[in-house]
Amino acid sequence: MTAEKYELSPGYRISRVLNGCWQLSQGHSLDRELDFSDIRKAFYELKELGFTTFDCADIYTGAEEFIGSFISELKQTGDYHEGDIQVHTKYVPDLEYLSKVDFAFTESIIDRSLMRLNKEILDVVQFHWWDYEVPGMIETAGHLKALKEKGKIRNVAVTNFDTEHLAMLVDAGIPVVSCQTQYSLFDRRTEKTLQKYCSEHGIRLVCYGTLAGGFLADRYMGRTRESVVPETRSQVKYLQIIDDSLGWDGYQKLLQLLHSIADVHGVSVSQVATRYILEQEDVAAAIIGIRSSAHVKDNDRIFSFRLNEDEKQMIRSLIDSYPTPEGEPFELERTPGSKYRSIMHMNINEEEQS
Numbered sequence: 001m002t003a004e005k006y007e008l009s010p011g012y013r014i015s016r017v018l019n020g021c022w023q024l025s026q027g028h029s030l031d032r033e034l035d036f037s038d039i040r041k042a043f044y045e046l047k048e049l050g051f052t053t054f055d056c057a058d059i060y061t062g063a064e065e066f067i068g069s070f071i072s073e074l075k076q077t078g079d080y081h082e083g084d085i086q087v088h089t090k091y092v093p094d095l096e097y098l099s100k101v102d103f104a105f106t107e108s109i110i111d112r113s114l115m116r117l118n119k120e121i122l123d124v125v126q127f128h129w130w131d132y133e134v135p136g137m138i139e140t141a142g143h144l145k146a147l148k149e150k151g152k153i154r155n156v157a158v159t160n161f162d163t164e165h166l167a168m169l170v171d172a173g174i175p176v177v178s179c180q181t182q183y184s185l186f187d188r189r190t191e192k193t194l195q196k197y198c199s200e201h202g203i204r205l206v207c208y209g210t211l212a213g214g215f216l217a218d219r220y221m222g223r224t225r226e227s228v229v230p231e232t233r234s235q236v237k238y239l240q241i242i243d244d245s246l247g248w249d250g251y252q253k254l255l256q257l258l259h260s261i262a263d264v265h266g267v268s269v270s271q272v273a274t275r276y277i278l279e280q281e282d283v284a285a286a287i288i289g290i291r292s293s294a295h296v297k298d299n300d301r302i303f304s305f306r307l308n309e310d311e312k313q314m315i316r317s318l319i320d321s322y323p324t325p326e327g328e329p330f331e332l333e334r335t336p337g338s339k340y341r342s343i344m345h346m347n348i349n350e351e352e353q354s
Contacts, residue, residue, distance in 0.1 A: 003050035014053040020289040021056040021063040042293035057090035059348040064116035088124040095130040095346035106143035126159040162328035183207040188324040204284035213238040216273040265305040
């Protein structure tokens with residue numbers, strides 16, 4: 001199979017499964033060191049299969065540099081032209097630095113990402129603002145718009161915005177092409193108001209957490225809650241999401257249903273879970289983390305089938321009988337005192353931003 005493509009903006013196409021690179025950042029893995037030579041092998045295999053779009057961030061320590069070294073290798077071998085590899089990075093000023101952000105600082109971070117990624121232009125810069133109570137959000141988004149006009153950014157996007165504050169950017173004339181948001185069979189907060197707003201304003205959804213840190217997989221069928229020890233920072237968070245949505249019993253029922261559907265199509269639970277999200281309204285892509293070359297072929301099978309209406313309805317009926325976490329996307333993660341906020345790292349670049 002070849003990865004499906006999606007036109008995110010006029011003339012700019014991405015693969016519908018993005019190669020997520022948060023798992024490459026220092027401190028993400030709790031259980032083992034990553035084999036970066038194997039990950040580089042995975043990058044080459046993904047490129048050959050048409051999975052040419054990578055997702056990273058300025059705060060994913062080491063991720064931009066690793067992708068940049070991959071692009072450098074491709075250039076050295078003559079196997080690269082600008083546009084062959086699409087990179088979606090982020091601009092995430094530290095919480096403690098928000099009040100100090102100005103245009104010069106914003107441009108310096110964008111220039112740093114360009115240098116790290118070995119790119120002539122940043123394909124997509126996804127803007128995040130930790131605290132809506134701190135002034136400057138709209139002005140800082142305007143900096144990115146100006147840098148787009150300057151030729152350093154191709155597309156401006158956002159990540160982890162709720163509907164109200166996304167609308168503030170749109171009303172201010174910020175040309176937002178996509179909103180990266182957490183969206184899975186457990187976490188359906190985006191369906192409350194954000195999805196409808198994005199649809200009405202031509203903003204596409206790029207979804208992360210679709211596999212809930214790996215919990216939407218066959219290997220967890222029949223497991224007890226007590227037997228599961230988080231392997232990554234992602235899994236710490238998604239265990240909380242499961243607890244606040246389907247609960248462990250509902251989660252096991254969902255795995256059984258997904259497994260029965262997967263058997264019909266000759267695929268896995270993970271592939272059915274991803275396919276379901278990709279077939280939701282205005283979803284451009286889902287992000288799947290890359291930790292090794294072992295699962296490259298698994299990603300390819302996502303495009304070997306489609307869910308029929310009966311299958312989608314069975315899934316919808318089950319998950320609709322359970323709650324989803326409270327509030328809008330990322331609202332709990334922003335709320336002081338919330339268990340979700342307690343695992344957020346909001347000051348990543350303290351030395352660089354001081």
